[in-house]
Amino acid sequence: MRGLSKAAMAQVEARFNVLAASADLGSLAEELFAIAGLFDREHGLRRNMSDPARPAELKAEILRSLLNGKVSDTAIEVAVAAVEAKWSRAGDLPDALERLGVTAAAAEAESFGEIDDLEDELFRFGRILAAYPELRRALSDPNIPGDRKRALLTELLEGKVTRAALRLITQLVVHPRGRSLESALDEYGWIVARLKERLVGVVRSAVPLTEEQKQRLAAWLRATYGREVHLNVEVDPKVLGGFSVQIGDHFIDTTIAGRIEDVRRRLAG
Template identity: 70%
Template sequence: MRGLSRSSLAAVEERFNAVAASADLGRLADELRAVADLLDREHGLRRNLSDPARPAAQKAQVMRMLLEGKVSDAALETAVAAAEARWSRARDLADALERLSVVASAAQAEAEGRLDDVEDELFRFGRIIAANPGLRLALTDPAAPAEGKERLLSELLADKVAPSTLRLITQLVVHPRGRSLETGLEEYSSLVAEQRQRLVAVVRSAVALTDEQKQRLGAYLRTSYGRDVHVNVEVDPRVLGGFSVRIGDEVIDSTIAGRIEEVRRRLAG
């Protein structure tokens, strides 16, 4: 988000933080996602609630009429705050509620001591999808019923991942909101990492790193970036040797394959 929407998001997050402290976080996550889905489906409602020309009090009243008695007080107050805010684009209203739904799931995982698990499980699920085209097709086929996708995910992941992980993956599969599954997993992973103000580093290496190597790399990156860094390792024999690190749009490449490609570019130039 940019400009006006960024400042509005900060204000809505402040209200969310106040009401989430005593809320059932799992329920709050589900309810905020449901409201975001409603706004995605009802374009006229979304335009009206994000119209900067309409008074904030009027938009808040509409949101209360829609949700009062149907969702928890925490979800209601968060949705009302979002309706009162001013957004650069109509879509940003639903985006803000989806974001806070993910934050609620991450907060639940943190309260359960499973935030690291959720980060790792989202990353590993992305690798599983990349390696299984048939599974990816089954989960992303727009013609396949949502109930079947939910059942498949439950069979695959229930009792194997944290409840927050299953909730987040199910949300992405059932309501992709125009994103690829891979893009959605990356976005959610970043939001989960932000729960502890951490960056996410994706390391590509020809061989798996030991726990000690991951810890040393994490310590080096923490010193370099001034923030904690969660290290995800992707084993890829194509790198030949060494490893590359991607944090956001920045790539540190010390692989042999990367050096060969650099030589090729220089020779071609």
């Protein structure tokens, strides 16, 4: 993505990170894939929802009414964040939702300690396709219904790969979106690798942080650590004021409670 779309993707990802923190990630992945598919099929809807001249509030209202009761509130709000953003081209809107679906599936694998397995399984499936051209032809054949492809993948892979790998491989086979299986696997593998390389920071603040504050904090941490930092924000009145951030063994404390405790330690010493 370039230009407006690159900035829009960063904006929507930041919103996604907040919304997905307490979500069922596997279900969220499936729902975002479904919404991306809706925009792929309904060209008029995609044009209207990605039109930068249309008021963001109107687009959000239309999308909420369309999706309400069909997917989770989290999926709706992620999709709303996407349609409120400004994209360079209409096709970048479903592309962004698909990418976030892959991110949700990878985050689910990460939560189970399976992200290394997921990365390896996507790579190995690409090698399987290269070694068995008949399988590749069958999975790429547009005349074979998606349900049959889904059943074949379940028979081949269920119980042998992680849930996230089966979910992602099924998605790219049943909904290739104009790509070859190899290029789709490479794209999904890149998203998984990117997630794997990020850091996770736990932020504790006396009051909820605004979106602008979260983005500024994330930018500062990215500059400090040289890597993307995913923020999980917890509201904790005991910190009194300011905030603390824990990233692995590193602890950054700007809270009033922390300063009081530091003074106490100094006096005790």
